[in-house]
Amino acid sequence: MVAVGFALAVTLPWIGLVLSAGGYSAIHPGENISAVMAVAVAGVAILGGAFLLAWAAEIAEKDVPRAFAIAVLAVLAVAPEYAVDALYAWRAGAGDAQAANLAVANMTGANRILIGLGWAGIALFSIYRATRTSDPAIRRREGTLTDAVTLDRDISIEITFLLAATAFAFFVPLNGGIGPLDTLFLVGLYVCYLVVVVRGDVEEPEAHVGVPAYFQGLARVPRVLFVLAGFAFSGAIIFTAVHPFAEGLETLGLQYGIPEFFMIQWVAPLASESPELVIVAYLVNKARSTAGFNALISSKLNQWTLLIGTLAVVYSISAGAIGTLPFDGKQAAEIWITAAQSLFAVAILTNFEISVREALVLFGLFASQVLAEFYVIRTYAEPTATSISVTILYAYTALYLVLAVWLFVKRRESVQRLLRRTLSDVRGAFSSSGRPEHSE
Numbered sequence: 001m002v003a004v005g006f007a008l009a010v011t012l013p014w015i016g017l018v019l020s021a022g023g024y025s026a027i028h029p030g031e032n033i034s035a036v037m038a039v040a041v042a043g044v045a046i047l048g049g050a051f052l053l054a055w056a057a058e059i060a061e062k063d064v065p066r067a068f069a070i071a072v073l074a075v076l077a078v079a080p081e082y083a084v085d086a087l088y089a090w091r092a093g094a095g096d097a098q099a100a101n102l103a104v105a106n107m108t109g110a111n112r113i114l115i116g117l118g119w120a121g122i123a124l125f126s127i128y129r130a131t132r133t134s135d136p137a138i139r140r141r142e143g144t145l146t147d148a149v150t151l152d153r154d155i156s157i158e159i160t161f162l163l164a165a166t167a168f169a170f171f172v173p174l175n176g177g178i179g180p181l182d183t184l185f186l187v188g189l190y191v192c193y194l195v196v197v198v199r200g201d202v203e204e205p206e207a208h209v210g211v212p213a214y215f216q217g218l219a220r221v222p223r224v225l226f227v228l229a230g231f232a233f234s235g236a237i238i239f240t241a242v243h244p245f246a247e248g249l250e251t252l253g254l255q256y257g258i259p260e261f262f263m264i265q266w267v268a269p270l271a272s273e274s275p276e277l278v279i280v281a282y283l284v285n286k287a288r289s290t291a292g293f294n295a296l297i298s299s300k301l302n303q304w305t306l307l308i309g310t311l312a313v314v315y316s317i318s319a320g321a322i323g324t325l326p327f328d329g330k331q332a333a334e335i336w337i338t339a340a341q342s343l344f345a346v347a348i349l350t351n352f353e354i355s356v357r358e359a360l361v362l363f364g365l366f367a368s369q370v371l372a373e374f375y376v377i378r379t380y381a382e383p384t385a386t387s388i389s390v391t392i393l394y395a396y397t398a399l400y401l402v403l404a405v406w407l408f409v410k411r412r413e414s415v416q417r418l419l420r421r422t423l424s425d426v427r428g429a430f431s432s433s434g435r436p437e438h439s440e
Contacts, residue, residue: 003211004055007048011237014045024240029248035255038248042241043274049237050278056230057279058212058291059223064198072231081110081272082307083239084246089311089325093318097326100315102264104178104331107307108338110269114300115345116366117270118277122292123149123359126284137290139353148355152290153421155352158297160422161193163346165304169339173332178312179324186309190302196426246271259377265334266370297349304342330386333393340400341366347407351414361403369396 018024021032029038057072088103126149130138139148165186172182215226246268253263276299283292315325348358369392376388408415 001214004052007051007055010048011045013041014237014241017041018240024244027244029244030251033244035248035251038244039252042245042248045237045241046245046274047278049234049241050274050276051282052230053234053238054279054282055211055215056227056234057295059215059230060227062216063220063224063227081106081269081303082310083243084268084272085110085307085311086314087243089314090318092325093315093320093323100177100326101328101331102261103311103325104327105261105265105334106269107303107311108331108334109265110273110307111300111303111338112341112366113266113269113273114276114296114303115341116362116370118273118280118296119293119300119345119354120359120363120366121277122280122284122296123354124356124363125281126292127356129284141355145356145360148353148358149293150290151293151349151352151354153352154425155294155297156418156421157193157196157425158294158301159346159349159418161189162297162301162304162342165189165301166339166342166346169304169308169335169342172308173327173335175324177324177326178308178315180312180316180322183309183312186305190305190309193301193305199430242272242274245274262374262377293354300342300345330390330393333390333397337369337393337397337400340397340404344400344404344407347404347411350408350411350418352418365396365400369393 017027017033021027027033027038029035060072085103085107088099088106091099092103127138127147137150139150141147168182168185168189172178175182215223218226249267249271250260250263253267254260258267276295280292280295283295312323312325316322345362348354348362372392373389376392377385379385380388
C-alpha cells in the first residue's frame with residue numbers, strides 16, 4: 001500500500017497543474033508554462049501511471065486470460081500514441097494537407113521505435129539483468145553475443161497475427177493513402193485476435209510479490225474494483241500527460257535547432273511510447289521477461305492494426321465523408337521501411353527467442369537509419385534532402401527484406417511449427433475443452 005500511495009502521490013502535481021489551468025488542453029509548454037516544467041511534472045506523472053497500470057494488469061491475470069490482460073495493458077500503454085496520431089488525422093480531414101503526412105510520419109516513427117529501441121533494448125536489458133537475478137527466460141550459450149531471451153510459446157498467436165498485418169501493410173501505399181478497406185482489414189484482424197485470446201483459458205497466475213500479490217489475495221469484488229480503478233486512473237493520467245510531455249520535448253528540441261518534422265516523427269513518438277517502455281522494464285526487473293516481451297509484441301500488434309486502421313476513421317469523421325487519408329511519396333517509403341523492419345523482427349521471433357546479436361542488429365539498423373536521415377536534413381536543403389532521405393529509406397527497406405527472407409528460409413521449420421501451433425490454438429479457443437496441449 002505504501003508503494004501504491006507513492007505511485008499516486010507522484011501524479012498529484014500533474015493533477016494540480018491540470019486543475020489550475022482549467023484542463024490539460026489548456027497547458028501549452030513554452031507559452032503558459034515552461035517546457036522544462038511540463039517535461040518534469042508530466043514525465044513523473046506518466047511514470048506513476050505506468051506503475052499503476054502494470055500492477056492492475058498483473059492483478060487482472062487472476063481473473064482473465066493472461067494474454068487478454070496483457071492486450072488491455074498494451075492498448076492503454078499506447079493510447080497516448082493514438083491520441084497524437086488522431087490529432088493529425090483530424091487536422092488532415094479539416095483540410096490541412098501537411099497534417100496527413102505528419103500523421104503517417106508519427107505512426108511509422110512510433111512503430112519503428114517500438115522495435116528498434118523497445119524490442120532490442122528490453123532484450124539487452126533482460127539479459128544484463130539476469131546476471132544478477134534468476135530469470136528462467138534467459139538462455140545462456142557458448143559463443144559471442146549468443147545469450148538469448150526465450151519467449152512463451154503461447155505468444156505464437158500474437159506473432160502470427162503480426163505477420164499477417166505486416167504482409168498487408170506492404171500494400172497500403174499502393175492506394176495512395178489509408179482508406180476504408182485498410183480499416184476493415186486491419187481493425188477486423190485485431191478484433192479476431194481479441195476474440196481468440198478472450199476465449200482462452202484463465203491460467204493460474206504466476207507467483208507475484210508486492211502490490212500484485214497483496215491485491216490478488218483479496219476477495220474477488222475489491223480485487224476487480226482495484227483493477228478497474230487502476231486501468232481507468234492510470235489510463236487517464238497517461239493520456240492527459242503525454243501530449244504536454246511530448247510538446248515540452250518538442251519545444252526543447254526546437255530551441256536547440258532540431259527540425260520540426262524530425263521532432264514529430266521521432267521525439268513525439270518516443271515520449272508517447274515511454275509509459276510502455278517503463279512498464280516492460282518494470283516487468284523485466286521482476287524477472288518477468290516473458291510477460292514484458294508479450295506486452296511489447298501485443299503493443300506492436302495493436303499499433304500495426306488499430307493505429308493504422310483508425311486513422312482513416314478519424315480522417316473521415318473530420319472530413320464529413322468516408323475518405324482516404326492521403327500521403328506523399330516519402331511517407332509511402334516510410335511505411336515500406338516500417339513494414340520491412342516489422343517483417344525482419346517477426347522472422348527473428350519465429351524460433352521464440354531473441355539473442356544479444358539479433359537485438360544489436362535491430363538496434364544498429366534502426367539507429368543508423370535515423371542518424372543518417374538526421375544528418376541529411378541538417379546538411380541539405382529541400383528538395384535535395386527529401387530525395388536523399390527517400391533513397392536511404394529504400395536502401396534500408398531492401399536490407400531489412402533481404403535479412404528477413406534469409407531468416408525465414410533458414411528457419412522454415414520453425415515457421416511451419418509456429419503456424420501449426422497458431423492454428424491449433426485458434427481451434428482450441430473455440431472448442432469446449434479450451435486450448436489444446438502442445439507437444440514440441
